[in-house]
Amino acid sequence: MKKSTIELIKLTASEGMTLTNGETYGKEIYLGKNDKAENWHEIPDNEVPTDAPEEMEAEING
């Protein structure tokens, strides 16, 4: 029999909020081995940037 313990540190955003470390955004964050909860903070959902490529939209729309 093999017995093992899995350690996952999970951060969950509050209602209407998103977690970010300044570069990445998410509702549920599972911290990597070298990461810390202090590196993450909450922002309102409506402040999360989109990936919309504005310059390309302009090109497509002529």
Add this chain to the structure above:
Amino acid sequence: MSIAEKLTTIAENEQKVYDKGKADGKDTMLTNVWNAIQDSGNRTNYQYAFNYQAWNEETFRPNYDLNFVGETRNVFLSCNFVGSLKTALDKAGVKINTSNCIALYNCFYNMPKLTELPKLDLTKVTENLANLFYNCPKLVRIDGIVCSENTKFYSNTFGASLGSLEECIFSGVIGNNLKLSNCTKLNHDSLMSVINILKDYSGSGTTYTLTLGTTLQAKLTDEEKAIATEKGWTLA
């Protein structure tokens, strides 16, 4: 055979002869068109080559491999390709070769009727992978993506409107942040292909991020998530 019998045979086969001649003519025309597009096999700059054009699995019939070299962008920008680009290339017996690209952006951008892509080699793409896939709402399968630890993904490499993508097996090594959260239908095998090739940063003190979103996270067990976190990757 009597003259009457010959005339009967000719009459019976008239449509077949016409169709064959028409098909041969179409083949010749397509061959000539593709020779012109591909500079008889010498073309290496395919920027904007197929943008705004309508192709399908029958007409997209290159005569030579499509060799994308150096900085390549907008190849299929807003191309109204219908169906599987992989099937078209397989029928033609050619490949898209991206193994010598250092940048490959906006290549499959806004292709609303595309369903499948061939395998893409991104091992040398270290400069720009923005919007590689964007607004391909019917794209179900990518035959594979080959990475190296230097492959530099952008947050929008797998951009918006990729909600149908179910299968994309990654191989090689993933050494930089990767965001797949727009691909909410990605299957478990595809996700594990990513998890299994994440570079091990556990001893480096640094953190990299694999952004999956809650829908894809839910497809992984805690044990599978731990494979990533133990290698120094945060799952967002």
